[in-house]
Amino acid sequence: MRPALLDPLFAPATSLEGVGPKVVAMLENIVPADLGTREARVGDLLFVLPNSVIDRRSRPGIAQAAEGQIVTLELTVDRHQPAPRGKRSVPYRVYAFDETGEIALTFFHANGPWLEKIMPVGAEIVVSGRMEWFNGRPSMVHPDHIASAEEADSLPLIEPVYPLTAGLSPKTLRRAIGQALGRLPEMPEWQDAEILRRQTFPAFDLALKRIHNPTDPIDASPQNAAWRRLAYDEFLAGQVALALVRARTRRLSGRALQGDGALEAKIRAALPYSLTRSQEQALAEIHADLTKPERMLRLLQGDVGSGKTVVALLAMARAAEAGGQAALMAPTEILARQHLATIAPLAEQAGLKTAILTGREKGRDRETVLSGLADGSIHFVVGTHALFQEHVAFHDLVLAIIDEQHRFGVHQRLAMTAKGDAPDMLVMTATPIPRTLVLTAFGDMDVSRLTEKPAGRRPITTVTLPFERLNQLIGRIHTAIAEGQKIYWICPLVEESEEIELTSAEDRAATLRNEFGDAVGLIHGRMAGRDKDAAMLAFKNGETRILVGTTVIEVGIDVPDATIIVIEHAERFGLAQLHQLRGRVGRGDRASTCVLLYKAPLGEVARRRLEVMRQTEDGFVIAEEDLKLRGEGELLGTRQSGAPSFLVARIEEHADMLETARDDARLLLARDPELTSPRGEAVRTLLYLFGRDDAVRLLRAG
Structure with missing residues (x-):
């Protein structure tokens, strides 16, 4: 049974004020939990963590405020300039000043009476927003915050910035998260006292409150003790769940398989x-x-x-x-x-x-x-x-x-x-x-x-080639085919899509057929199983010499005499996938080549990926690099692939705590296999909190 303590967090998100079916549908796009078949809950919002902060502590005065800088200004309202009648496209301007100069606060489609009420002429006000300069004159379009001088203390100086989705305003999201925090019960402590002391972790509820209500930009950083605390909680929940699966599978004890060889x-x-x-x-x-x-x-x-x-x-x-x-x-x-x-x-x-x-x-x-x-x-x-x-x-x-x-x-x-x-x-x-x-x-x-390749396998030469040199590549392939070699040609899409200008597999096969005739085959994920097998067989038997395909050919396909693989738009693929694809060649005793065709200019990450591919064939080195470049979520293929994807932990930031969490989980279960001690009961709460309740059912199943 779920601990009653957690009931407020397991209530539907629609129980929050201002969160109806429409808002909940938008919230579900940014909640990190895998909602699958359930609706969003109040507790899910706690784990929508900020991805940056806005620092409103800078108060430079109008004249010193730089273009594009977010500033807070203490002003006196001078005059209002409403839009001329019938000219809706002209903005409403409120002019205000401080001792360094004058600024225009600009509002489109404004509600004049409301602006006059919150900024009466002669009033002392505090505004915060992004500075813009037009024709040498300072301006602030739609300030984020406007308050009277007396209410200035209510302005959030450090403001968390959350991931957003179309239609969802930052204010609505912040209000919903604030309500969720208000429902957070006082949790029992599931962490070992020594780990709390060594890592200087705050309590669970304090950690969440510090990240959502930062008083300094460091409070919302993944490297801060508050975020590390939550990441470690999540690691511990995961490791306890895995250890319980293991204990259960071991308890269904196997039998000794003896053989004479x-x-x-x-x-x-x-x-x-x-x-x-x-x-x-x-x-x-x-x-x-x-x-x-x-x-x-x-x-x-x-x-x-x-x-x-x-x-x-x-x-x-x-x-x-x-x-x-x-x-x-x-x-x-x-x-x-x-x-x-x-x-x-x-x-x-x-x-x-x-x-x-x-x-x-x-x-x-x-x-x-x-x-x-x-x-x-x-x-x-x-x-x-x-x-x-x-x-x-x-x-x-x-x-x-x-x-x-x-x-x-x-x-x-x-x-x-x-x-x-x-x-x-x-x-x-x-x-x-x-x-x-x-x-x-x-x-x-x-x-x-x-860790080794089978004897006789030759290293694979990897080269990068811009699209401008495609004709050279075609010439090289003519030579390779004349020498009896076979070629894989990988494209990222099956058919042309208007949004993304990538050459699809079907189009590429058509252009290559103009050049090489019937020697070109095609295989992709949308073909029927029988047709895929036929395409593979024709390639294997040499009836076709070039097999154009999508990443369907990534895993395990074995044609020892295929010696060249061309990967088109290589900059679009992840490192792990490029490495998998490259492994389709180099399976026989002939030297093999992997050609990474890319479209210039390359972004920083894409450039680094192609560089890593050129430098090494060691899959483990590549995997570590991939982890640095992409983070864990995408590493094992797609996010939905049963790979671990975390609510709050970031592997690239928090990996140093994983082994501790595993050892902690093993020690806990060795001492308390049924989780019945006070700490064990608290850990059960943790498992429910991070969606690992399957593991609690394993406990009950014995």
Whole structure:
């Protein structure tokens, strides 16, 4: 049950004065919480934090006020100059002065009687706003604040600036947030006293009040103790939730998978190469986990082309030796079919049967697979999320492998877990994730890393090229095709859109066909699965030599003799995505090239991205750089991708506190696994506050 203390914050935002359905719809655009299927609540507004402040402490006098500066002026009203009758476009001006000069306060479509009431001639007033100079004369258009000299103390000198959305005025938002703060109950302290002392954290409610009502610009900075306090609260909530998921998954205790290594040996013998040192190391760690009675929960991180699928297959062989089944789940059908192409022939050498299950298997084919999984005659199954639909039953699923984990959240991990009698779980990703993000997204997992490329892989040369030199590139591609090479050509859009002038995949394919005829193929996300497969197959078999596509080809597609990849409008892509795309080439024994086509002039961030791509092929270095350039929200693909996106924490500012939060969460749960102590009860409140209440339900489920 949610603590009654939190009820005022869980009331709908429409219960606030001045917040009707129309305003709430606008508020929902800026609330950082993932509202999904629910309406905005009062508590959501507390976490709409300012992105900057306006400092109104500067009082230079009229003559010294610089153009564009925000100033506060103490004035005497001299005269009013209303707009001439019938001329609505002429502004209403109020002239006022101080000892340094005169200023025109300018109002468009003004309400004259109201202005005369708040600024009577001869009155002493205080105004605050942005200075403008017209023809050498000072002016302030629509001052932000106007008050009589007696009320001057009521002016906010430091004013928070919030993210806004069309139609929502800063005043309405500020008033709603002020009301939400007024409903904030006194919270129990969930933080450890020693951490509070060491970090000089204020109490939770004081931290929120300081950020929303700053008395100095530093109060609203993410580096300030108040903001760091809230970030640490959020990290702790996340780490406690992950630790509870882990404890629950471990408690559904697994079983020791012992094998004699015979099937694994047969698969190894069928491999045309030997494993790298880090592949052997990762396998040793996986085998050690599998032999323990507790469930395995391991993340296998390997850069593009580092050979994760083979490690997965050898782990699956161990599951088969122990008499069980293994499932490998991929985020897309293309990738699932590719895994099947790698795994099935090798598994066959060891007498093991592999099947595929995606949304496309229908009728008799589907029934055959389902009955083979149920009776145990199918040892390995590869598929998409269709694998954990309700009617898919396994004979004895002991190992679940999830590829490209960031496309699946914790909930899907739990759904997959429910399929077997608590199967061991191996999660793979080719997105190199910096250590800080491993902690936030996968704090509940052990991590193995594949750090080397398989033997024989050549480095990829990366070059940047402005669009003006496109003709040179076309000439170079003519030569490459004559030498028997294959080329990927990536475009950011599927079809031309009027707003953004980018060459779409369809248009680019058409212009390249004028040059290269039928050698050009096309693949994009809006094509039917069957057509995508046909386009891929034609490219693989050499019927087409240039494959124009969108980022559909980003993950896992394997054509060893593709040696050139052209990425158009490279400045539009994030670093992680550029790195993923580049990994589509360099998979054979020939030298490969990645051409980053860009449109000048480049912004600072885009320039830095392209520079990083030229300098390194190390995915982990790239991921750390990406984190610096973009922040955590976008790092693992899109914001909606199950990647951690925080309400108040900013990974790039607050990462130093993550490990402390993880250790704190583990220690807390080791001492108080049911969260029943006074601090445990307070932490339950924290979990509800940051939307981690799923974890509280896990506690109840035992």
